[in-house]
Amino acid sequence: MTVTALLFASYAEAFGSDRVELSLDAGTTVRDAVDRLRALPGGAGLPSTLLVAVNLEYADADQPLASGDELAIIPPVAGG
Amino acid sequence: MSVRTAIVRNPIDVAAMLAEIQDPANGATVLFLGHVREVNDGRVVTGIEYTAYGEMAERELASIASDAIAATGVSDITIVHRLGELPLGDASIAIVVAHAHRAEAYAASRFVIEEVKKRLPVWKREQYADGTREWVNAHGVATQGPQ
Numbered sequence: 385m386t387v388t389a390l391l392f393a394s395y396a397e398a399f400g401s402d403r404v405e406l407s408l409d410a411g412t413t414v415r416d417a418v419d420r421l422r423a424l425p426g427g428a429g430l431p432s433t434l435l436v437a438v439n440l441e442y443a444d445a446d447q448p449l450a451s452g453d454e455l456a457i458i459p460p461v462a463g464g
Numbered sequence: 465m466s467v468r469t470a471i472v473r474n475p476i477d478v479a480a481m482l483a484e485i486q487d488p489a490n491g492a493t494v495l496f497l498g499h500v501r502e503v504n505d506g507r508v509v510t511g512i513e514y515t516a517y518g519e520m521a522e523r524e525l526a527s528i529a530s531d532a533i534a535a536t537g538v539s540d541i542t543i544v545h546r547l548g549e550l551p552l553g554d555a556s557i558a559i560v561v562a563h564a565h566r567a568e569a570y571a572a573s574r575f576v577i578e579e580v581k582k583r584l585p586v587w588k589r590e591q592y593a594d595g596t597r598e599w600v601n602a603h604g605v606a607t608q609g610p611q
Binding site: 390392393394397437440441442456458459460461462463464 | 498514515516517519520521523545556557577580581582583584585586587588589599600601
């Protein structure tokens with residue numbers, strides 16, 4: 385299955401792109417997908433704990449992903 | 465009840481926000497503005513670029529307004545967050561809360577800005593007087609981005 389990972393701010397700069405398409409096995413969790421990102425060029429600098437959203441809602445690392453999901457890797461927020 | 469939240473790119477019209485929330489039932493209106501500040505972490509700032517995960521930010525801002533209503537009992541809230549390149553002094557966020565009494569209005573205003581700082585997927589990159597620029601984390605400290 386294919387999941388789109390969205391990258392923002394400093395993370396997008398690290399990867400040189402604001403989105404990465406990941407080909408994953410069915411049932412892959414958020415944690416597994418993040419580990420895949422860490423292995424990509426630019427991924428080594430990601431912090432050990434990450435804030436992640438799936439389909440616009442904050443998600444736990446154990447959440448399984450489905451084909452077509454939008455996985456967002458959220459850098460430390462700085463709004464306001 | 466009057467609830468409105470928005471993510472915008474143009475300057476925030478504070479007077480219009482105050483006008484739209486007017487209700488004779490309210491005895492207190494609290495306005496909070498967040499501005500681009502001249503000095504952060506000891507460095508001279510000349511401007512800030514705000515970016516967001518737009519679709520999620522819209523949802524989170526609406527969710528924060530709902531949570532503030534549930535937590536404090538107010539019913540009139542308007543929150544506007546601005547994105548894009550902001551010069552010094554411009555407002556990046558405006559929160560207007562009105563209620564019959566001031567205690568609830570102040571509590572809701574504080575609730576909203578604290579939740580925004582925790583959960584709104586918005587990021588800012590400061591531009592400094594020396595020509596450099598860096599992404600800033602939630603604690604106001606520049607993060608050393610990869611070169």
